[in-house]
Amino acid sequence: MSEQRVLKGKPLSPGLAWGRSFLYETIPFMQRNIKIKKEDVEKELDRLKEALKKTKESLQKLKDSVRRRLGEEKAGIIEAHMLMLEDPMFVGEIKKAIEEGNSAEDAVFTATEKIKEMFETIPDPYLRERAADVKDVGSRLYRTLLGGKDIAQLDTNEPIIVVANDLAASELIAISENNVVGLVLSQGGPTSHMAIIAKSLNLPAVSGIDISLISDNCLLIVDGIRGEITINPSSDVLMQTKNNIEKLQREQEEALSLKDLPAVTPDGLKIELWGNIAHPDEASAVLSSGGSGIGLFRTEFLFMNRNTPPSEDEQFEAYRKVLDEMKPHPVVIRTLDAGGDKEIPYLNIPKEDNPFLGYRAIRIGLTEEQLFITQLKALIRSSTCGNLYIMFPMISSLWEIRRAKTLIQKAASQLDDKGMRYGKFKVGIMIEIPSAAIMAEELAKEVDFFSIGTNDLTQYTLAVDRGNSKVSQWYDHLHPAVLKLIAMTSKAAKTQKIELGICGEMAGDPFALPFLLGLGFDELSMSPPAIPKIKRLVRKFQAERAKQVAQKALSMKDADEVRQYLNEVMAKL
Numbered sequence: 186m187s188e189q190r191v192l193k194g195k196p197l198s199p200g201l202a203w204g205r206s207f208l209y210e211t212i213p214f215m216q217r218n219i220k221i222k223k224e225d226v227e228k229e230l231d232r233l234k235e236a237l238k239k240t241k242e243s244l245q246k247l248k249d250s251v252r253r254r255l256g257e258e259k260a261g262i263i264e265a266h267m268l269m270l271e272d273p274m275f276v277g278e279i280k281k282a283i284e285e286g287n288s289a290e291d292a293v294f295t296a297t298e299k300i301k302e303m304f305e306t307i308p309d310p311y312l313r314e315r316a317a318d319v320k321d322v323g324s325r326l327y328r329t330l331l332g333g334k335d336i337a338q339l340d341t342n343e344p345i346i347v348v349a350n351d352l353a354a355s356e357l358i359a360i361s362e363n364n365v366v367g368l369v370l371s372q373g374g375p376t377s378h379m380a381i382i383a384k385s386l387n388l389p390a391v392s393g394i395d396i397s398l399i400s401d402n403c404l405l406i407v408d409g410i411r412g413e414i415t416i417n418p419s420s421d422v423l424m425q426t427k428n429n430i431e432k433l434q435r436e437q438e439e440a441l442s443l444k445d446l447p448a449v450t451p452d453g454l455k456i457e458l459w460g461n462i463a464h465p466d467e468a469s470a471v472l473s474s475g476g477s478g479i480g481l482f483r484t485e486f487l488f489m490n491r492n493t494p495p496s497e498d499e500q501f502e503a504y505r506k507v508l509d510e511m512k513p514h515p516v517v518i519r520t521l522d523a524g525g526d527k528e529i530p531y532l533n534i535p536k537e538d539n540p541f542l543g544y545r546a547i548r549i550g551l552t553e554e555q556l557f558i559t560q561l562k563a564l565i566r567s568s569t570c571g572n573l574y575i576m577f578p579m580i581s582s583l584w585e586i587r588r589a590k591t592l593i594q595k596a597a598s599q600l601d602d603k604g605m606r607y608g609k610f611k612v613g614i615m616i617e618i619p620s621a622a623i624m625a626e627e628l629a630k631e632v633d634f635f636s637i638g639t640n641d642l643t644q645y646t647l648a649v650d651r652g653n654s655k656v657s658q659w660y661d662h663l664h665p666a667v668l669k670l671i672a673m674t675s676k677a678a679k680t681q682k683i684e685l686g687i688c689g690e691m692a693g694d695p696f697a698l699p700f701l702l703g704l705g706f707d708e709l710s711m712s713p714p715a716i717p718k719i720k721r722l723v724r725k726f727q728a729e730r731a732k733q734v735a736q737k738a739l740s741m742k743d744a745d746e747v748r749q750y751l752n753e754v755m756a757k758l
Contacts, residue, residue, distance in 0.1 A: 187403070187417040192394050194369075195658070196412035197380045200389030201430050202367035203423060204344030208401045209352075214324045216295070219288035229289045233279060236289065236329040240322075241270055243329075257464035257486060259382060269322045275300060290330050297323025346405040348396050357382050367407035369414050371396045387714065440717035444475025448720045450702070454728035457708035458716050459515070461688055465506040470713040475720060478515040480636060480710020481576075481688040482507060484560070488521060488529050494556055500563035508571025517574040517636065517688070517710070519615070520560055522546045532556075541644070546579030551588055561596035565607045573610040576636060580614040580621050586631045613684070617641035622670035625677035635678050636710070639689025643667050661744040662691045668700065668747065672739055675704040686710060696751040698722050703735025725758050 221229055244267045252260035269275055278299060282292035297319060304316035344366040351372040368383060368390035383390040389409030399405070399416060406415035406426050415422060449455045459480035460471030471479055487495045487503055508516050523529045523545060532553070537543040550557035564575050577589050590612065600607060616622055617638035629635065639662045644650065646667050649660040661667075671687075678685035686708040691697045693711030698719060701709060711719065734754055741747045 189419050189422065190398070190416040192398065192414050192416065194391040194393035194412050194414065196409050197368070197370070197390035197392050198383035198388055198409050200367075200387060200409045201407070201426065201433060202344065202346065202389045202409075203404065203406045203418070203426050203430070204346040204366050206348050206369075206399055206401060206403050206405045207345045208396075208399070209347050209349040214294060214297075214320075214327055217288065217291050219291055220286050221283075221288055223286070226284055226286075229283045229292070230280065232330060233283065233289045233292070236326055237270055237276070240326050240329045241267060243325075244270070256462075256467045256470070261486070261489070262382075265318060266322045266325075269318065270326070275319070275322075290327055293323055293327045293330065297327075346407055348399050348405075350396065357386075357388075367405070367409070369394050369396065369399065369405065369407060384712070436721065437718065440721035443720055443724060444473075444717055446475075446720070446724070447477075448723040450723060450726055450728040450731075452728050454702070456702065456706065456723055457686075458720055458723070459517070459686070459688075459708050459710040460713040460716060461710050462507075462713075465503050465510075467713070468507045468510045471716070472511070474713040474716040476514075476713060476716050478517075478572075478708065478710075479507065479511055480515075480517050480686055480692075480708055482516060482518045484519060484521055485523060485529075488523065492531055494531065494559070497559050497563045497566075500560060501566050504564060504567035504573075505570045508567055508573060512571040515572045515574055517576050517613070517634075517686075518564060519576045519578055520547070520550055520557070520564075522578040523549055541641075541650070547577050547585055547589065548579070550577075551585065551592075554592065558592055558596045558599070561593055562600055565593070565597055565600060565610065566605060568608040568610040569606060573608075574613060574634065575610055576613050576615060576634075578615045578638070579617060579641070580628065581618045582620065583624070583627060583631065586614060586628060590631070611684075615688070616674050617645070617689075619646050619670060622674045625674045626680060629677045629681035629683050632683060634684035634686065635674060636686040636688045637671060637674055639667070639671070639687060639691035642670060642689065643691075646670060661748075662689070662694070663697065663747045663751070664744045665739070665741055665747065668739055671701075672704060672735075675706065679705060684708070693719060695719065695722055696748065696755055699726060699731045699734040699751065699754055700738050701735075702726060702728060702731035703733070722755075722758065 244263055248260050248263040248267065251263055275296060278296035279289075279292045282295045283289060287295065301316045301319045301323070304319060342364060345364055346367045346369060347365055348369045349371075351370055352368065357368070365388065368388055370390065370392040371394055372392060380390065389407045391407055391409055391412050391414055394414060404417055404423065406418050406423070408414070418426065447455055448458045457477050458475070459478040460474065460476040461481040461483070462468060462471065462479055463483045464486050468479065484500075487500055504518060523532060523534070532549065534544055534549070544552075561575075564573065567573060575593070577586070580586060593612065597607065611633035613632045613634035613636060614621070614628065615638045616625065616635050618641070621628060622642070625635070643660060643662045643664070647659060647661075647664055649656050675685055684707050685705070687701065687706060688710040692701070692709040693715035695718060702723070709719065734751070738747050738750060741750065
């Protein structure tokens with residue numbers, strides 16, 4: 186038997202799994218240098234046409250599966266790939282290369298590389314990320330032309346750990362219905378589409394591993410919490426892992442059994458656990474997970490993948506549906522948060538060197554006044570249907586809040602003029618820019634609630650592009666500077682007696698829970714699947730103990746020190 190070996194990488198998706206390694210090797214995406222005769226051009230164009238058709242059909246099945254299992258937002262990733270197969274520039278480049286005497290495979294490779302390189306040179310981070318999507322689509326089309334089997338055809342009764350250089354989001358979704366229990370990758374960042382989907386599927390995943398050290402069909406353990414893999418574990422280590430997996434499963438079952446109970450600490454502190462959604466159809470997942478509200482309804486889905494903005498009535502129907510389903514629970518609806526990594530072509534947002542610092546979110550709303558008022562009118566009208574909270578993103582200063590509130594009044598006045606009724610609602614802001622955290626006490630006087638967006642707050646505080654895998658090791662929401670800004674915001678909210686929540690990834694991080702409990706948050710909003718686990722931990726953790734933990738964490742000077750301390754605290758539960 187081969188010797189046990191432990192490799193350290195980066196955690197991508199939490200969890201623990203064991204299984205046999207499956208070395209997934211894509212058909213090398215490379216120039217084959219096959220030239221064709223002039224009389225064969227039509228034949229190659231026909232091959233391309235057929236491959237485009239098959240690839241579209243494959244992606245359509247994939248999209249339907251994703252929508253059913255993961256929701257509309259994740260399905261949008263596959264939809265973008267399908268649209269690329271119809272893109273005149275992409276398909277036109279392939280046809281042009283074929284007409285110049287290249288095989289269909291070589292034409293796909295040439296066109297893909299050309300367009301990918303074009304995207305990679307664009308300063309806009311969102312567009313740069315599309316380079317990976319171009320390669321994903323191109324390589325999938327390439328495999329179809331060569332008759333390559335889809336990874337989805339992997340069929341085995343044994344638990345499988347997929348080992349690969351990298352996996353496209355579509356590939357991961359395709360394999361996830363098979364007996365795949367974990368992932369080991371050499372590449373991939375924690376904020377990539379792939380990592381997000383792995384978390385949604387509860388697949389433990391680790392990246393940054395030298396996969397050349399792993400042979401096919403060997404025993405592997407994947408620890409997505411520690412960011413470790415164990416190759417050829419000893420019988421004792423494997424047995425301990427199986428016991429730990431059973432323990433985690435029992436904990437998950439216990440968590441699910443508590444879903445209809447309140448999130449209350451043993452010493453009586455109640456906290457609300459809400460869900461983040463991106464589409465009205467996802468509201469049911471919040472309720473079935475035991476959530477008591479929606480802490481972030483991203484409205485971007487209404488504005489994307491279309492040529493014109495949605496009408497007031499169209500928006501009203503979407504908001505009404507969610508509010509009605511969640512009644513009487515609160516629903517926090519964020520106004521349009523476009524720009525940055527969310528491109529909406531018809532808004533004509535200019536190309537910017539630093540789009541995350543540019544024209545986005547509330548800045549668009551305050552500039553495109555009619556667009557903003559249309560959304561506000563739809564939101565205000567929907568207040569008769571449930572417990573509405575309106576939230577403004579990316580607030581950096583006092584005047585933005587006051588201007589946004591003036592526009593709310595203007596929108597309400599226009600509804601009054603038409604004799605349209607509306608109810609009561611609350612108005613709040615996201616705290617996701619350091620200036621807002623520093624000015625929190627003044628801002629708190631203007632609103633009914635705060636919700637901290639820890640994803641962007643971390644990004645802006647640490648000057649780390651959260652979508653860039655090359656700097657992902659510097660991105661950590663447990664960095665002392667981020668914790669101090671969160672603490673400042675909490676203090677301001679308590680002083681001014683307004684509601685305090687959090688809707689970033691940190692809300693669903695079990696290790697961050699004692700810190701957030703200790704600061705006195707009223708609600709935590711997270712991905713719906715995370716709600717049961719967090720509820721279980723809340724019901725085990727003493728609020729008074731959490732206060733002590735929070736203060737000690739705030740005294741620490743390094744993120745690793747904070748993480749180690751919080752790990753130790755949670756291990757004792």
